[in-house]
Amino acid sequence: MADALLRQWKILLTIPRYPQGIKIQKIITKLEEQPIQLPTYRTIQRDLDTLASIFPQLVNEKKEGACLWSMNTENAVLEIPNMESPTALVFYLAQQHLKNQLPPSALQHLQTYFNTATSLLDRDYTFYSNWRNKIRILPQTQALIPANIDAQVLNNIYTALLENRRFNGKYFPRNDDQYKHYLVNPLALLFRGTVTYLVCTLRDYKDIRLLGLHRFVEAELTDIPRSVPADFDLDQYIETGHVDYLIGDGFELELLIDENVAVHLHESKLTHNQQIIPCENGQSIFKATVCDTGQLRWWLLGFADQIEVIKPEKLREEFKQKAVKMAKKYQD
Helix, strand or coil: CHHHHHHHHHHHHHEEECCCCECHEEEEEHHHHCCCCCCHHHHHHHHHHHHHHHCEEEEEECCCCCEEEEEEECCCCCCCCCCHHHHHHHHHHHHHHHHHHCCCCHHHHHHHHHHHHHHHHCCCCCCCHHHCCCCCCCCCCCCCCCCCCHHHHHHHHHHHCCCCCEEEEEEEECCCCCEEEEEEEEEEEECCCEEEEEEEEEECCCCCCCEEEEHEEEEEEEEEEECCCCCCCCCHHHHHHHHCCCEEEEEEEEEEHHHHHHHHHCCCCCCCCCCEEEEECCEEEEEEEEEEHHHHCCCCCCCCHHHEECCCHHHHHHHHHHHHHHHHHHCC
């Protein structure tokens, strides 16, 4: 009895998910690698018929004269033991918040797990089930509607990166009036808010580019292998400010900030080396070493009249000119 149960379990493990299928002869080949007594063709056939009477997901169909067996788990996955509530919650949260960060092929493979998890949480009321109604993830800045990306284009770009291949892309640059055709060498993906960026090199050039995925209108896979520059490090690339639209070298930033800004920057630091020095009038002097980026400027402008740029002088003059232009727009 124990030998038969082990054999049937091993048989189940060889069955692929529909629409793929497997012949009994292929099952025998796979079982040759297992530490069990190799069953005959007829024994496996009987075992499959028995298992199919127990598990409705186990199906067979004839294709080109051959009988192919598969697990039809379109709506739910067969698991022993069954998925538990904590695991279901993890799959549910992954589906909600990580779907843009996973290759489409992986998402397709995981869809039955997502369906099983949602069904379990809806059916079995537990503390974990109710957790979905107790959390929300909010954007740090003004929420924007994501740009549309063609599904096939997205799939091909993800596949190229996943399989270490280059692709031919048709791209519409931000400050251009016509499409550009590139041979793209993908290096990494970066996710910022609603925008996904591709870190890459183009053609045979070595300089690293940052391209918005939503600006690709075509992407065709090639068999040309992906090449990673010897000195490329994704974390270093991010830390040096390239993702934040690097404008110049780093500098010492000095601001005069209002009290509520000081409280905010005490709780959420801009840099690890920052200093906040209180003044007698309730304001504070803020000092930090920062990268010279466009992102820094957008962040500073978000505080409007609650901050004043003191140093560097060049940045102070830049903000002074911006303030003058803004004031003119609001004059009657």
